[in-house]
Amino acid sequence: MARQKPLKLYRNIGIIAHIDAGKTTTTERVLYYTGKKHQIIEVHDTKDGKASTTTDYLEQERKRGITIQSAAVSCEWKGYQINLIDTPGHVDFTIEVNRSLRVLDGAVVVFDGVAGVEPQTETNWRLANQYNVPRMCYVNKMDRMGANFTHCVKGIKERLSPKSVVCQVPLGSYDEFCGMADLVANVAYIWQSDDKDSTWETVPLDQLPGRFTFAAAGDNAWVKRIPELRQELLEHALALDEDAFMEFVENGKFDPEVLKACIRKGTISGEFVPILCGSSFKNKGVQQMLDAVIDYLPYPGENGGIGLVDPDGKVIGTQEVKDDAPARALAFKVINDQFGTLTFVRVYSGVIKKGDTLANVTRNKKERIGRIVEVQASATKDIEEARAGDIVAFVSMKETETGDSLGDPDKPALLERMRFPDPVISVSVEPKTRADVDKMSTALYKMVKADPSLRLQVDQETGQTVLKGMGELHLEVTIDRMRTELGVEANMGRPRVSFREAFGAPVELVYTHKKQSGGSGQYAEVKMIFEPQPAGTGVEFSDEVVGGRIPREFIPSVEHAVVTECKRGQVAGYEVVDFKARLIDGKYHDVDSSALAFEIAGRAAFREAHRSSRPKLLEPIMKIEVVTEGEYLGTIIGDVNRRRGQVTDQGQKGNQATVVGFVPLSEMFGYINFLRSATSGRGTFTMEFDHYSEVPPGLVQKLMDAEA
Ligand SMILES: Nc1nc2c(ncn2[C@@H]2O[C@H](COP(=O)(O)OP(=O)(O)OP(=O)(O)O)[C@@H](O)[C@H]2O)c(=O)[nH]1
Ligand SMILES: [Mg+2]
Numbered sequence: 001m002a003r004q005k006p007l008k009l010y011r012n013i014g015i016i017a018h019i020d021a022g023k024t025t026t027t028e029r030v031l032y033y034t035g036k037k038h039q040i041i042e043v044h045d046t047k048d049g050k051a052s053t054t055t056d057y058l059e060q061e062r063k064r065g066i067t068i069q070s071a072a073v074s075c076e077w078k079g080y081q082i083n084l085i086d087t088p089g090h091v092d093f094t095i096e097v098n099r100s101l102r103v104l105d106g107a108v109v110v111f112d113g114v115a116g117v118e119p120q121t122e123t124n125w126r127l128a129n130q131y132n133v134p135r136m137c138y139v140n141k142m143d144r145m146g147a148n149f150t151h152c153v154k155g156i157k158e159r160l161s162p163k164s165v166v167c168q169v170p171l172g173s174y175d176e177f178c179g180m181a182d183l184v185a186n187v188a189y190i191w192q193s194d195d196k197d198s199t200w201e202t203v204p205l206d207q208l209p210g211r212f213t214f215a216a217a218g219d220n221a222w223v224k225r226i227p228e229l230r231q232e233l234l235e236h237a238l239a240l241d242e243d244a245f246m247e248f249v250e251n252g253k254f255d256p257e258v259l260k261a262c263i264r265k266g267t268i269s270g271e272f273v274p275i276l277c278g279s280s281f282k283n284k285g286v287q288q289m290l291d292a293v294i295d296y297l298p299y300p301g302e303n304g305g306i307g308l309v310d311p312d313g314k315v316i317g318t319q320e321v322k323d324d325a326p327a328r329a330l331a332f333k334v335i336n337d338q339f340g341t342l343t344f345v346r347v348y349s350g351v352i353k354k355g356d357t358l359a360n361v362t363r364n365k366k367e368r369i370g371r372i373v374e375v376q377a378s379a380t381k382d383i384e385e386a387r388a389g390d391i392v393a394f395v396s397m398k399e400t401e402t403g404d405s406l407g408d409p410d411k412p413a414l415l416e417r418m419r420f421p422d423p424v425i426s427v428s429v430e431p432k433t434r435a436d437v438d439k440m441s442t443a444l445y446k447m448v449k450a451d452p453s454l455r456l457q458v459d460q461e462t463g464q465t466v467l468k469g470m471g472e473l474h475l476e477v478t479i480d481r482m483r484t485e486l487g488v489e490a491n492m493g494r495p496r497v498s499f500r501e502a503f504g505a506p507v508e509l510v511y512t513h514k515k516q517s518g519g520s521g522q523y524a525e526v527k528m529i530f531e532p533q534p535a536g537t538g539v540e541f542s543d544e545v546v547g548g549r550i551p552r553e554f555i556p557s558v559e560h561a562v563v564t565e566c567k568r569g570q571v572a573g574y575e576v577v578d579f580k581a582r583l584i585d586g587k588y589h590d591v592d593s594s595a596l597a598f599e600i601a602g603r604a605a606f607r608e609a610h611r612s613s614r615p616k617l618l619e620p621i622m623k624i625e626v627v628t629e630g631e632y633l634g635t636i637i638g639d640v641n642r643r644r645g646q647v648t649d650q651g652q653k654g655n656q657a658t659v660v661g662f663v664p665l666s667e668m669f670g671y672i673n674f675l676r677s678a679t680s681g682r683g684t685f686t687m688e689f690d691h692y693s694e695v696p697p698g699l700v701q702k703l704m705d706a707e708a
Helices: 023-033 059-064 091-103 119-130 149-160 217-224 226-238 242-251 256-269 286-296 434-450 472-486 552-565 595-611 630-642 671-678 697-707
Strands: 010-016 071-077 080-086 106-112 135-140 164-166 168-171 179-182 187-191 200-204 273-277 306-309 315-319 328-337 340-349 351-353 357-360 365-368 371-376 379-383 385-387 391-395 405-407 425-431 455-458 465-469 490-492 500-502 507-515 522-532 539-543 579-587 616-628 646-653 656-664 684-694
Touching: 010 023, 010 091, 010 119, 010 286, 023 071, 023 080, 023 106, 023 135, 023 286, 059 472, 071 286, 071 371, 080 286, 091 119, 091 328, 091 472, 091 684, 106 119, 106 149, 106 286, 119 149, 119 684, 135 149, 135 286, 149 164, 149 217, 149 273, 164 226, 168 217, 168 273, 217 226, 226 242, 226 256, 242 256, 256 273, 256 286, 273 286, 328 434, 340 371, 340 385, 425 434, 425 472, 434 455, 434 465, 434 472, 434 490, 465 472, 472 490, 507 595, 522 595, 539 552, 552 579, 552 595, 616 630, 616 697, 630 646, 630 656, 630 671, 656 684, 671 684
Parallel strands: 010 080, 010 106, 106 135, 135 273, 164 273, 539 579
Antiparallel strands: 071 080, 168 179, 179 187, 187 200, 306 315, 328 340, 328 405, 340 391, 351 385, 357 365, 357 405, 371 379, 371 391, 425 465, 425 490, 455 465, 500 616, 507 522, 522 579, 616 656, 616 684, 646 656
16 A cells, blocks of 8 residues: 655644643644544533543543543644644653653644743753754633733743744733734734634734724733734744845845745744744634644654664664655553553654564564554554554554564664653552452553553562652552553552662772582672762673683673662662672682572672762752742742752742742652642642752651651
8 A cells, every 4th residue: 555645744743731731622622623523522521520532531631630641643634634642741740741752743832821831841841852853832821811921922932942933923811812913924813702613804914003902001012013023033034044034134025935934944943933822722723723733843754864773872873754664663652451552653664564573673572563553542443554654553562662662673773762750759559459469460560561650669678569650649640540440459658759879989899709518619709899870870780800700601690689789778778879880800619609609799799889888868859849929938938948948049920929949859748738828728839850869968867767
């Protein structure tokens, strides 16, 4: 079967933003206007469980009115196929944004017109920078009381990108919001009503003066600035094409198609970030936003191919996005539901057909593709093949996990990796009833496989099962989904901080393991150096033994000893991270040496080295942002200091005050209760993991006593 639609008519885009900005609400409109749906469901009308938006279909999403997992939908707009992923805004589910951005070609960043740039928007913006995803801004909720376009644009320019350019100007705000001036098309769109099927009047911009007088002075000021803003936009955009720019400067003329082409080029290279506006809830601006997706965001491959890497992650080449090339795809999500296991993949090159056998290059395994499906949020449709640029799911894969590279077995290649966030909080998990005992570990294992920001550990001493995640909500939702999706019930313990340990200084040592008991004895000697490494490096083992001083076959035992023994550090039994273990020399005995003897020596060497290195206890430090009325500012700052925190910034957000700072996670449990009572319920806060930092030695005992 030949390609049905040219690649140029595809857009794979994500909708990203802080929690509650209106991503799901916007997605519902997109599905309605593109004819995929006949009815719009509002996010706040799903709590009774009767109705559901297309993308927030999980029970946990409906009940809470928030998105928890990213959901993919596809639709058609003006002959273009748009594959869209609605992502969650809550910081606990950041992995969903992470993996979506990894495979998307462009993103629409949504803003709440009242709140402006919020912390999670900044985080997601940075992620999009890392993955080099072109994007545009959509200032939503212009109909809300307090909507402030000035404040939003200022925030976008100052905190996200100075290259952002206003392309649409809102006409009015709050209950007067009625449309927008499109600076590119040189016309304004004025809606007749708030109805989803309302039509709009198209008015040339030069006929706008005198048409409106809004209640808010700021709104009138924006309308007044339209000619000046259009001039700015033209200069910015046309500067991306030398000839067009000269023509414009000298003769004041330009070709509207060239203007669009310039904005497109700039958006794809990041030199130009369009700012649009609207109100998804009041059904204004969504169609225009879709037009902009087509006009300005790239088709698959337009922004370059995908990086090919060596096993160490070093980029060694690029694969262009095209059908006529070896098959290469990345698995970015695995879900278990009533259809069994669905593995979502983004195909970068080649054609993958039902029945093909692919190589899982990451795991060095073969994988047969039994069924391929197109996914529409919770529904699937079987298809015969997937081509370069497609986002599809493979059914019942056995070996493949999130982040794995799949491809042509004859031309295997690893694709650039995804990065997973560190879980910082943990709970003990116990089966609720006897019937759950046997099923719980399998179920937890499935949940963890589906979500790389979870980790599962069994405490060797207590035998307790410990689940680690990004936050309290993340863990709660995981346990609840295990009940609804896999039928296994479990109780969670109190949330605890995921502490870590590190080496305080480099240590060199020789450890000899010698045991003579009756017949054959045990003998192994290792000489090792343990060196602390920068944060985030993990654990590295390097074999530097020369001249066969330790036989080859025993070296993996030493490595295994180190990577397992480092799960329990010498300060308080937490995982030891960020060090390099170098095995530099050793001795063996022909008869008495064995893999076991070297493993025992390796473990003991690690313990002794860690103990004598002046080991450190590390704790997660959270970045927090508190938004409240100015009168509470002093109380909030004083409290941050009391929690061993540090205020790094204070500012104004609309008519509210903000406090930004860093506070250890161990001091943040129950913060919401404090904030509510300190601000009469009017303060809000967000926090996200920022980095690990050493616990002051004087506090280690106190913290550990509190953990006990
Ligand atoms: N007034 C107004 N409310 C809106 C608008 N868009 C969304 N909302 C409301 O804002 C709330 C959150 O909307 P969602 O669409 O769930 O936001 P989201 O960005 O998907 O949120 P998460 O997925 O949880 O991060 C809902 O109650 C919406 O009805 C808008 O344009 N105007
Ligand atoms: Mg949502």
